[in-house]
Amino acid sequence: MGGYNFRPTERFDGSTIWDWLTTVDHKKIGILYVGSGLIFFLIGGVEALLIRLQLIVPDSGFVTPETYNQLMTMHGTTMIFLVAMPLLIGIMNYAMPLQIGARDVAFPFLNSLGFWLFFVGGLLLNLSWFFGGAPDAGWSSYTSLALNDYSPGPGVDYYVLGLQISGIGSLIGGINFIVTIVNMRAPGMTYLRMPLFTWTTFVTSALLLFAIPPLTVALLLLMLDRLFGTGFFSVALGGEVVIWEHLFWIFGHPEVYLVVLPVFGVFSDVISAFSKKTLFGYLSMVFATVLIGFIAFMVWVHHMFTDGLGAMANTIFGIATMAIAVPTGIKIFNWLFTMWGGKIRFTTAMLFSVAFIPTFVMGGVTGVMLAVVPADWQFHDSYFVVAHFHYVLLGATVLGLFSALYYWWPKMTGKLLNETWGKWHFWLFLFGFHLTFLPQHFLGLYGMPRRVYTYESSPMVDNINMISTIGSLGMTLGTIFFLYNIVVTQKRGQRAGADPWDGRTLEWTIPSPTPEYNFAQLPLVESYDPLWEAKMNGDGKVPAAEPLGSIHMPSSSYLPLFISIGMFVAGYALILHSYFVAVIGMIVVFAVMGVRSFEVDHGYHLEAEELTGSSNLSGKGVHGR
Amino acid sequence: MKLSKQDMDPSIRLETATLEGKNKILGFWLFLAAETVLFSCLFGTYLALRTHANGGPTTQELFQLPLVAIATFILLTSSLTSVLGIVAMHKHDVNRCFNWLFVTVLFGLSFLGLEIYEFAHYIHEGLTMSTSAFGSSFYTLVGTHGSHVLFGSIWISFILIQLKSRGLNTDTAPKVYVASLYWHFVDVVWVFIFTLVYLLGTLE
Ligand code: HEM
Numbered sequence: 001m002g003g004y005n006f007r008p009t010e011r012f013d014g015s016t017i018w019d020w021l022t023t024v025d026h027k028k029i030g031i032l033y034v035g036s037g038l039i040f041f042l043i044g045g046v047e048a049l050l051i052r053l054q055l056i057v058p059d060s061g062f063v064t065p066e067t068y069n070q071l072m073t074m075h076g077t078t079m080i081f082l083v084a085m086p087l088l089i090g091i092m093n094y095a096m097p098l099q100i101g102a103r104d105v106a107f108p109f110l111n112s113l114g115f116w117l118f119f120v121g122g123l124l125l126n127l128s129w130f131f132g133g134a135p136d137a138g139w140s141s142y143t144s145l146a147l148n149d150y151s152p153g154p155g156v157d158y159y160v161l162g163l164q165i166s167g168i169g170s171l172i173g174g175i176n177f178i179v180t181i182v183n184m185r186a187p188g189m190t191y192l193r194m195p196l197f198t199w200t201t202f203v204t205s206a207l208l209l210f211a212i213p214p215l216t217v218a219l220l221l222l223m224l225d226r227l228f229g230t231g232f233f234s235v236a237l238g239g240e241v242v243i244w245e246h247l248f249w250i251f252g253h254p255e256v257y258l259v260v261l262p263v264f265g266v267f268s269d270v271i272s273a274f275s276k277k278t279l280f281g282y283l284s285m286v287f288a289t290v291l292i293g294f295i296a297f298m299v300w301v302h303h304m305f306t307d308g309l310g311a312m313a314n315t316i317f318g319i320a321t322m323a324i325a326v327p328t329g330i331k332i333f334n335w336l337f338t339m340w341g342g343k344i345r346f347t348t349a350m351l352f353s354v355a356f357i358p359t360f361v362m363g364g365v366t367g368v369m370l371a372v373v374p375a376d377w378q379f380h381d382s383y384f385v386v387a388h389f390h391y392v393l394l395g396a397t398v399l400g401l402f403s404a405l406y407y408w409w410p411k412m413t414g415k416l417l418n419e420t421w422g423k424w425h426f427w428l429f430l431f432g433f434h435l436t437f438l439p440q441h442f443l444g445l446y447g448m449p450r451r452v453y454t455y456e457s458s459p460m461v462d463n464i465n466m467i468s469t470i471g472s473l474g475m476t477l478g479t480i481f482f483l484y485n486i487v488v489t490q491k492r493g494q495r496a497g498a499d500p501w502d503g504r505t506l507e508w509t510i511p512s513p514t515p516e517y518n519f520a521q522l523p524l525v526e527s528y529d530p531l532w533e534a535k536m537n538g539d540g541k542v543p544a545a546e547p548l549g550s551i552h553m554p555s556s557s558y559l560p561l562f563i564s565i566g567m568f569v570a571g572y573a574l575i576l577h578s579y580f581v582a583v584i585g586m587i588v589v590f591a592v593m594g595v596r597s598f599e600v601d602h603g604y605h606l607e608a609e610e611l612t613g614s615s616n617l618s619g620k621g622v623h624g625r
Numbered sequence: 626m627k628l629s630k631q632d633m634d635p636s637i638r639l640e641t642a643t644l645e646g647k648n649k650i651l652g653f654w655l656f657l658a659a660e661t662v663l664f665s666c667l668f669g670t671y672l673a674l675r676t677h678a679n680g681g682p683t684t685q686e687l688f689q690l691p692l693v694a695i696a697t698f699i700l701l702t703s704s705l706t707s708v709l710g711i712v713a714m715h716k717h718d719v720n721r722c723f724n725w726l727f728v729t730v731l732f733g734l735s736f737l738g739l740e741i742y743e744f745a746h747y748i749h750e751g752l753t754m755s756t757s758a759f760g761s762s763f764y765t766l767v768g769t770h771g772s773h774v775l776f777g778s779i780w781i782s783f784i785l786i787q788l789k790s791r792g793l794n795t796d797t798a799p800k801v802y803v804a805s806l807y808w809h810f811v812d813v814v815w816v817f818i819f820t821l822v823y824l825l826g827t828l829e
């Protein structure tokens with residue numbers, strides 16, 4: 001009869017939007033993470049550009065000091081929490097299960113919940129621009145600055161609650177990845193046959209597991225201080241501001257390895273694929289990854305050298321910090337040896353990986369310089385530090401992310417990104433990056449402090465700032481090429497085929513884009529680099545571990561979205577100090593969790609006849625062989 | 626719900642019979658690891674601030690061991706009853722499992738009752754969240770533990786309802802198992818609270 005359908009779910013069901021809102025497919029969730037991460041990258045990038053435009057000339061009045069503080073805080077917070085982490089988690093979500101030959105992740109439902117929590121947390125944080133003012137106490141929100149006395153208004157509340165909500169999402173992601181890797185590897189995929197990206201995902205997840213809770217506690221205490229008048233950091237009530245610093249950096253230092261370890265994995269996979277060689281020193285790479293993950297928790301005090309914790313503490317933490325250069329050095333040499341004598345193909349993905357090496361070495365060297373305690377007293381809070389951490393965070397993480405995107409994009413979308421545009425993107429971005437941040441080392445040595453909205457005119461400082469800002473325009477241009485590339489290739493890009501790069505690992509044995517069940521038959525893994533092995537010593541097909549049969553799939557669910565909306569309402573209500581609404585929000589959260597607990601949903605089965613294409617064909621890619 | 630052969634055979638561990646069950650249990654252990662870090666941070670904060678009474682009531686003035694000892698006794702007994710519940714589950718004895726878990730929830734709720742009484746008493750004595758840094762850290766640490774007890778009691782009650790309506794199977798058994806892990810964890814945290822907060826606060 002047509003007309004209005006009064007059963008809402010029937011109307012939603014099958015619509016594309018509803019499908020994406022309720023998906024529990026790790027690949028779609030991965031794409032959601034990547035998509036939202038890229039949007040936040042644009043926001044954070046615009047913030048960075050505005051900061052640099054303000055600093056292009058001395059005594060500039062382009063933005064007010066208040067706005068500058070907000071831009072600077074939101075830029076740092078956005079880049080770390082809403083760009084680097086989610087983009088990486090997104091790529092892990094997409095690629096890691098494929099690399100270990102799994103049909104799914106361990107907790108599809110929780111995976112979706114993790115994404116939506118991250119998303120509403122990020123949304124909440126960015127709403128601050130429109131409702132009440134963005135946080136302005138720096139991405140590290142040091143107390144006392146972040147307490148009500150010095151940061152009145154809701155800015156820091158947005159920071160506290162937005163990050164708290166998205167932090168829960170990250171924790172869920174970490175648990176999910178670990179269980180997936182431990183319990184769901186394909187037959188024969190032993191730990192020491194796992195690709196390096198999977199290994200780094202594993203260690204990164206462990207870091208998430210142990211690093212997020214200190215952040216949770218820090219944010220909780222700050223929230224209590226700001227909203228409920230407790231005295232953790234309030235000196236008047238006997239509080240200690242150093243507690244914030246400890247908790248924040250016990251989280252904050254591992255955090256930087258959290259965003260850098262996965263891209264180490266990316267480089268390992270990409271460099272080996274495009275050098276047509278097995279990764280050099282696989283075992284030492286795995287060992288170095290684990291070691292870095294371990295040391296990451298021992299060095300947080302290097303952010304607090306000027307706090308007066310004593311010479312002993314400073315010395316110990318300074319030396320521990322330098323120790324991390326050893327495993328990192330091992331990795332660098334292994335990458336170089338992998339390329340040595342290989343048949344190198346300079347695709348865009350490879351270019352980003354190769355360019356990362358010298359960039360990261362520089363960031364590492366300045367890192368060791370900062371670990372020298374007396375020197376840090378000098379560099380502390382100067383532009384030298386800004387230059388250092390951008391070499392590491394941008395030079396490693398963002399270059400690595402671009403490399404990963406170019407590498408796995410065809411698997412995710414079925415379309416290859418255009419290489420010509422890609423190379424424009426690469427060169428503009430790389431050049432712009434060094435032009436922006438290399439001179440900032442000297443700004444620091446000339447004594448320009450960080451986190452100040454302007455500076456007095458003096459010849460060298462003026463010139464360097466000008467150069468630095470021009471560099472950031474170069475990066476902006478590069479990013480525009482990237483976006484253009486995405487948009488254009490989505491419409492009329494080249495089809496990728498299963499194995500466009502002549503790959504080595506399992507994800508290149510299945511069609512692109514990947515069917516929802518990943519592998520029609522689970523592969524049987526008999527060596528490291530199984531696909532390559534099959535190409536060299538067999539017919540190019542990885543053998544199947546099982547006959548073609550029915551596959552169990554989890555059903556979609558709208559509950560994660562609802563839980564996240566409940567969290568969002570609760571968070572926002574707390575910011576507005578309307579505690580009644582906050583309680584309602586939390587009741588919604590727990591009620592939906594209760595509903596979930598009672599739900600009996602065993603998913604559904606895909607029968608053998610419905611499976612399209614065999615999963616173990618390493619079909620010839622566009623590059624041929 | 627119809628029981629499958631597997632659900633009846635007591636030689637099969639229902640909670641680890643399926644991959645979902647195994648995943649759930651491993652995932653939950655990891656979650657508990659994260660919780661351990663969370664509580665460690667709260668303990669660290671408390672230990673740093675416990676003497677910062679800021680002129681308000683101190684630990685020596687407030688804490689009374691007998692009350693806390695009763696609470697401790699109740700909570701530790703509830704760990705025992707939850708173990709008995711798991712033992713019954715391994716024998717595929719739904720009713721017994723249900724009963725022991727029911728007792729566990731009752732113990733949990735009585736513990737909470739005592740804690741609320743205790744907090745009300747302290748507030749009456751002049752210690753609130755915003756009296757001093759000590760008060761803030763005390764209520765936050767002990768209160769976080771208390772909210773875990775509350776959450777656990779509600780959660781186990783939900784599982785009890787499911788045990789009644791669906792019986793023991795590969796879907797409910799991992800839930801029971803995981804909930805009992807949670808309950809033990811909450812009890813272990815209390816042991817640390819008892820020592821580091823109450824004993825340290827009264828005896829030194
Ligand atoms: C896209 C190019 C980028 C430019 C032009 C840029 C520029 C800047 C500038 C000018 C500041 C302010 C420095 C200060 O006043 O202390 C800053 C701070 C910061 N940036 Fe970036 N940045 C970029 C990308 C990134 C990325 C990719 C990350 C992390 C993954 C990042 C993380 C940070 C952090 C953590 C801060 C510190 C914020 C604070 O002091 O609270 N930036 N950036």
Ligand SMILES: [Cu+2]
Pocket residue numbers: 252253256299300302303
């Ligand atoms: Cu650090």
